[in-house]
Amino acid sequence: xxxxxxxxxxxxxxxxxxxxxxxxxxxxxxxxxxxxxxxxxxxxxxxxxxxxxxxxxxxxxxxxxxxxxxxxxxxxxxxxxxxxxxxxxxxxxxxxxxxxxxxxxxxxxxxxxxxxxxxxxxxxxxxxxxxxxxxxxxxxxxxxxxxxxxxxxxxxxxxxxxxxxxxxxxxxxxxxxxxxxxxxxxxxxxxxxxxxxxxxxxxxxxxxxxxxxxxxxxxxxxxxxxxxxxxxxxxxxxxxxxxxxxxxxxxxxxxxxxxxxxxxxxxxxxxxxxxxxxxxxxxxxxxxxxxxxxxxxxxxxxxxxxxxxxxxxxxxxxxxxxxxxxxxxxxxxxxxxxxxxxxxxxxxxxxxxxxxxxxxxxxxxxxxxxxxxxxxxxxxxxxxxxxxxxxx
Amino acid sequence: xxxxxxxxxxxxxxxxxxxxxxxxxxxxxxxxxxxxxxxxxxxxxxxxxxxxxxxxxxxxxxxxxxxxxxxxxxxxxxxxxxxxxxxxxxxxxxxxxxxxxxxxxxxxxxxxxxxxxxxxxxxxxxxxxxxxxxxxxxxxxxxxxxxxxxxxxxxxxxxxxxxxxxxxxxxxxxxxxxxxxxxxxxxxxxxxxxxxxxxxxxxxxxxxxxxxxxxxxxxxxxxxxxxxxxxxxxxxxxxxxxxxxxxxxxxxxxxxxxxxxxxxxxxxxxxxxxxxxxxxxxxxxxxxxxxxxxxxxxxxxxxxxxxxxxxxxxxxxxxxxxxxxxxxxxxxxxxxxxxxxxxxxxxxxxxxxxxxxxxxxxxxxxxxxxxxxxxxxxxxxxxxxxxxxxxx
Numbered sequence: 142x143x144x145x146x147x148x149x150x151x152x153x154x155x156x157x158x159x160x161x162x163x164x165x166x167x168x169x170x171x172x173x174x175x176x177x178x179x180x181x182x183x184x185x186x187x188x189x190x191x192x193x194x195x196x197x198x199x200x201x202x203x204x205x206x207x208x209x210x211x212x213x214x215x216x217x218x219x220x221x222x223x224x225x226x227x228x229x230x231x232x233x234x235x236x237x238x239x240x241x242x243x244x245x246x247x248x249x250x251x252x253x254x255x256x257x258x259x260x261x262x263x264x265x266x267x268x269x270x271x272x273x274x275x276x277x278x279x280x281x282x283x284x285x286x287x288x289x290x291x292x293x294x295x296x297x298x299x300x301x302x303x304x305x306x307x308x309x310x311x312x313x314x315x316x317x318x319x320x321x322x323x324x325x326x327x328x329x330x331x332x333x334x335x336x337x338x339x340x341x342x343x344x345x346x347x348x349x350x351x352x353x354x355x356x357x358x359x360x361x362x363x364x365x366x367x368x369x370x371x372x373x374x375x376x377x378x379x380x381x382x383x384x385x386x387x388x389x390x391x392x393x394x395x396x397x398x399x400x401x402x403x404x405x406x407x408x409x410x411x412x413x414x415x416x417x418x419x420x421x422x423x424x425x426x427x428x429x430x431x432x433x434x435x436x437x438x439x440x441x442x443x444x445x446x447x448x449x450x451x452x453x454x455x456x457x458x459x460x461x462x463x464x465x466x467x468x469x470x471x472x473x474x475x476x477x478x479x480x481x482x483x484x485x486x487x488x489x490x491x492x493x494x495x496x497x498x499x500x501x502x503x504x505x506x507x508x509x510x511x512x513x514x515x516x517x518x519x520x521x522x523x524x525x526x527x528x529x530x531x532x533x
Numbered sequence: 534x535x536x537x538x539x540x541x542x543x544x545x546x547x548x549x550x551x552x553x554x555x556x557x558x559x560x561x562x563x564x565x566x567x568x569x570x571x572x573x574x575x576x577x578x579x580x581x582x583x584x585x586x587x588x589x590x591x592x593x594x595x596x597x598x599x600x601x602x603x604x605x606x607x608x609x610x611x612x613x614x615x616x617x618x619x620x621x622x623x624x625x626x627x628x629x630x631x632x633x634x635x636x637x638x639x640x641x642x643x644x645x646x647x648x649x650x651x652x653x654x655x656x657x658x659x660x661x662x663x664x665x666x667x668x669x670x671x672x673x674x675x676x677x678x679x680x681x682x683x684x685x686x687x688x689x690x691x692x693x694x695x696x697x698x699x700x701x702x703x704x705x706x707x708x709x710x711x712x713x714x715x716x717x718x719x720x721x722x723x724x725x726x727x728x729x730x731x732x733x734x735x736x737x738x739x740x741x742x743x744x745x746x747x748x749x750x751x752x753x754x755x756x757x758x759x760x761x762x763x764x765x766x767x768x769x770x771x772x773x774x775x776x777x778x779x780x781x782x783x784x785x786x787x788x789x790x791x792x793x794x795x796x797x798x799x800x801x802x803x804x805x806x807x808x809x810x811x812x813x814x815x816x817x818x819x820x821x822x823x824x825x826x827x828x829x830x831x832x833x834x835x836x837x838x839x840x841x842x843x844x845x846x847x848x849x850x851x852x853x854x855x856x857x858x859x860x861x862x863x864x865x866x867x868x869x870x871x872x873x874x875x876x877x878x879x880x881x882x883x884x885x886x887x888x889x890x891x892x893x894x895x896x897x898x899x900x901x902x903x904x905x906x907x908x909x910x911x912x913x914x915x916x917x918x919x920x921x922x923x924x925x
Contacts, residue, residue, distance in 0.1 A: 142710075142775040144548025149541060155792065156536025318534075350772035353756045353780045360748035367744055380742035383534040387792070388745045396788070400547065400779070 142351055142400035149394045151287055152313040155387065157379075159315045160189065160277045163235065164196035170273055170312035172233025175204040176226055178246045179237040180211070184279065189320065193237055193277060205229045210238060213294045213301065213415050213422070214245040219259060222249035226272070235275045236311075240283020240335075240422075243276055247291035247309045250274050263293055268306035276314040281321055281386040282332030282423060284339055284393020286314035294416055300502075301416040316390065318382035326373050330480040331423025333369040336389045337362060338426045342405050343398030345437070345444065345513040355447070357397040362452045364388045366476060373480050404512035407433045410521060413499045418491050427482035428489050431474040432528035435467070437514040442466045448473075478533035485531040496525045534743055534792035541786045543679055544705040547779065549771075551707045552581065552669045555627065556588035562665055562704040564625025567596040568618055570638045571629040572603070576671065581712065585629055585669060597621045602630060605686045605693065605807050605814070606637040611651060614641035618664070627667045628703075632675020632727075632814075635668055639683035639701045642666050655685055660698035668706040673713055673778040674724030674815060676731055676785020678706035686808055692894075693808040708782065710774035718765050722872040723815025725761040728781045729754060730818045734797050735790030737829070737836065737905040747839070749789040754844045756780045758868060765872050796904035799825045802913060805891045810883055819874035820881050823866040824920035827859070829906040834858045840865075870925035877923040888917040 154162060167175055175197060177190070184190045185208075197204050207222050225231070226249060236246035250271040252259030262268050276286045285291070289310045292303040321329070344358045364384055371381040391397065410433065411425040438445045446462050449455035449469020453476070458465045474484055483489040500521050509515040516524075546558060559567055567589060569582070576582045577600075589596050599614050617623070618641060628638035642663040644651030654660050668678045677683070681702045684695040713721070736750045756776055763773040783789065802825065803817040830837045838854050841847040841861020845868070850857045866876055875881040892913050901907040908916070 142548070142772060142779070144551065146544060146546055148544040152538060152540040154538055156534070159536065350776070352759055353752070353776045353783065356752035356755050357749065357783070360745070360752040363748050364745045380534060383792070384742070384745045387534070391745065391749070391788075396783075400775070 143348060143402070145399045147395055147399045148307060149287060149310070149396065151311045151394070153287070153316060153390065154313055155316045157317060157319055159317050160320070161192055161196050163193055163275065163277055163315055164198070164200035164202055166313040166315070167197060167202050167233055167235060167275055168200045170233070170275065172202060172273065172275070174229065174231050175202055175233045175235050176222065176229070176231045176249070177204050177206040177235050177237060178210065178222065178242055178249065179206070179208045180239070180242050181208070184237055187323065189277070189279070190237060193235070205231060210242045210245045212241050213419060214241040216260060216293055216295045219245055219248040219252060219293060223252040223259060226253040231272065233273050233275065235277065237277045237279070239278065239280035240285045243283065243285035243311070244291040244293060246274055247271070247285070248293050251309065260295065262304045263295075263302040268304060268308055271306075271308050274309070274311045276311045278314060278316050278386070279320045280324060280328065280332050281382070281389035282335045284336065284389050286311060286316065287390040287394030290393075292412070299416040301412040314390075316386050318379055318386045321382050321386060322377050322379070324376070326376065326481055328421070329372055329376070330369070330482050331421040332389070333365055333385065333480060334423040334427045334477060334482055336385070336392045337365050338407060338430050339392040340397060341430060342408060343401065343403045344448065345404045345441075346401040347513060348401035351401045354397055354399060354401055359451050361388045361392045361397060366452065369480050402513070404514070406510050406512045406516055409503065409510065410524060413502050414489065414491055417495065417499065417502070418489070420489055420491070424483055424489055427477040428485060428528045428531070429524065431470050431477070431484075432524050432531055434470045434473070435527050436520065436524045438466050438470065440514045445469055474531065475533055484533045486525070486529045493526075493529045496522060496529070499525060535740055535794070537791045539787055539791045540699060541679060541702070541788065543703045543786070545679070545708060545782065546705055547708045549709060549711055551709050552712070553584055553588050555585055555667065555669055555707055556590070556592035556594055558705040558707070559589060559594050559625055559627060559667055560592045562625070562667065564594060564627075564665065564667070566621065566623050567594055567625045567627050568614065568621070568623045568641070569596050569598040569627050569629060570602065570614065570634055570641065571598070571600045572631070572634050573600070576629055579715065581669070581671070582629060585627070596627075597623060602634045602637045604633050605811060606633040608652060608685055608687045611637055611640040611644060611685060615644040615651060618645040623664070625665050625667065627669065629669045629671070631670065631672035632677045635675065635677035635703070636683040636685060638666055639663070639677070640685050643701065652687065654696045655687075655694040660696060660700055663698075663700045666701070666703045668703045670706060670708050670778070671712045672716060672720065672724050673774070673781035674727045676728065676781050678703060678708065679782040679786030684804070691808040693804040706782075708778050710771055710778045713774050713778060714769050714771070716768070718768065718873055720813070721764055721768070722761065722874050723813040724781070725757055725777065725872060726815040726819045726869060726874055728777070728784045729757050730799060730822050731784040732789060733822060734800060735793065735795045736840065737796050737833075738793040739905060740793035743793045746789055746791060746793055751843050753780045753784045753789060758844065761872050794905070796906070798902050798904045798908055801895065801902065802916060805894050806881065806883055809887065809891065809894070810881070812881055812883070816875055816881055819869040820877060820883075820920045820923070821916065823862050823869070823876075824916050824923055826862045826865070827919050828912065828916045830858050830862065832906045837861055866923065867925055876925045878917070878921045885918075885921045888914060888921070891917060
């Protein structure tokens with residue numbers, strides 16, 4: 142196990158109706174004037190935004206609001222949010238939504254206290270300070286409610302880039318599984334795919350003998366394999382929604398990946414798809430992740446066998462481990478298909494002829510990515526090609 | 534899943550040589566004059582205490598010291614510590630040791646800021662404030678480095694009682710697996726047993742459909758089953774020590790037990806043994822926990838089957854689940870025996886004729902405990918009797 146520091150100081154406030162307490166949590170963490178940041182009209186129509194405002198008002202906490210966050214949140218709205226926070230003297234940001242809203246809120250939180258262009262933080266500069274942040278989560282997916290990460294898309298050129306810092310971790314995050322019960326099946330499945338990807342990006346490691354984090358990763362994956370089909374067929378299943386919601390946090394607050402090298406190439410390769418086609422991040426991952434697995438599996442066949450047997454219930458073929466590894470990958474793809482996810486580029490609405498453009502936008506040049514297997518532009522091209530021809 | 538709040542704000546500083554950074558972490562968390570609290574001479578002889586002092590001095594942090602914490606830490610030393618902190622103007626407590634030292638440090642941290650008798654906190658009063666606390670951990674066992682819990686034994690009458698509060702959570706905890714490599718096999722095994730017990734006390738629940746926490750519990754248990762025998766035969770195995778050390782934290786910072794009812798009766802029943810005989814807590818648990826399991830298993834046979842198959846690799850007997858449940862319990866006992874733990878009262882050095890006294894000291898009267906199965910004094914008597922006659 143490698144040396145590491147781990148700190149997840151967020152207070153998680155989990156369960157039915159807990160969004161009605163968000164005013165007192167804002168107050169507990171020092172907020173007196175809040176920017177409520179949210180996405181489309183569903184938070185308004187469902188009454189959630191009204192309940193959040195009531196909760197703030199009951200605690201005497203003032204607020205301004207900024208809606209309109211899109212999936213794959215844009216820099217343009219972040220600039221607007223920063224301006225608004227400065228003009229209104231905002232001292233706390235409350236994100237009411239999913240990963241896109243939270244990521245946008247984090248960018249505003251960092252940008253408001255920074256003299257330069259906030260995009261610097263998405264171009265390599267470390268975030269050193271940010272306004273405090275709270276979350277009312279409405280979809281189990283990104284894990285942004287427990288992480289210090291944020292991904293923003295630059296409108297000009299559709300560049301999708303990320304940043305990460307412990308100062309971007311939320312002070313508190315309200316996780317009410319009931320809020321996710323109205324999500325359409327497709328979005329639910331996209332979220333589940335994202336959660337599983339967050340675990341796999343940590344699971345495939347070159348660090349040896351990391352049993353505890355391996356097992357914790359598998360705990361989340363096994364939960365997703367069991368619970369996701371239940372919410373697809375029965376959207377109001379509170380218990381299954383609750384298990385998925387907590388699994389989504391555990392998958393991405395850092396715990397299951399400490400002390401081991403990781404691999405975020407699937408995420409990076411997918412980001413080009415969702416940036417170019419504006420498809421759902423989870424749907425893009427459903428296409429890319431198994432293709433990436435096929436491409437890299439020979440680097441460590443036994444690790445893929447471990448996944449196949451422990452997570453997907455394959456029988457180990459001791460005479461030919463390769464077949465077990467490939468069976469595990471194919472079972473993962475079949476699982477994604479069974480919950481309604483696309484399995485190849487065309488089902489996603491992407492075009493095989495765009496592969497050179499996608500690879501170019503990734504900007505590898507003659508270099509390689511870092512990770513489990515360090516990929517060249519030619520390797521990434523192969524992965525996109527595998528993603529083009531995949532079948533469930 | 535039940536509603537819950539979860540917050541584990543401790544910064545974990547994990548890996549080789551990290552104790553040399555404790556001075557900068559004390560400073561980061563506001564300490565300027567530290568009480569170094571420790572146990573016996575081993576921390577001195579090993580040079581650890583010297584390295585800790587060097588690290589503090591290098592940061593210009595002053596310190597006083599108080600050693601002499603015994604296993605099953607006593608109230609008498611806590612009173613001494615509180616007096617010392619007040620006299621010396623201590624503003625931060627640094628526990629260098631295992632669970633006993635950390636628990637004693639927590640009691641001092643709470644008691645120093647309290648006008649009354651600190652024992653009030655171990656008699657039902659909630660801890661509201663405490664001096665900030667840091668940890669340099671030397672044994673993987675109690676999980677006190679990540680928890681807000683503390684257990685102290687009152688010298689007068691050998692009453693062993695606990696308290697818990699989020700304000701008692703450590704600001705930072707240094708976990709260097711190398712520091713545990715010199716531990717004798719017996720203490721290592723006691724620690725491993727304690728870690729597994731912390732998980733089992735959460736695993737046996739009456740809350741239904743808690744797959745994510747079930748799987749997280751099993752992740753820790755599977756790790757312990759794999760890694761513990763390795764460190765018993767090869768004490769210097771860094772990787773196995775590292776896996777166990779992180780598993781010990783995960784087992785007890787609260788994560789694996791959120792949103793579900795728990796059962797701490799094995800711990801309570803054991804505490805009377807270690808209070809009366811001053812035996813190691815882990816050794817007492819090795820005797821009590823399987824006996825408790827035997828006594829309560831019929832309350833939820835399928836949950837014991839889940840443990841048997843998922844953790845101990847039993848084949849499910851679908852025609853007679855009871856046999857699988859009992860096989861799982863017996864495999865757990867055999868595992869404990871294999872790592873050198875006692876399996877019955879006499880191997881522990883306890884006397885069957887003391888059972889009435891042990892039961893009386895638990896103070897149940899005509900009442901019942903709370904938990905997975907609510908136990909009467911007669912039930913506890915039966916569990917001690919099962920513990921008396923157990924065989925590996």
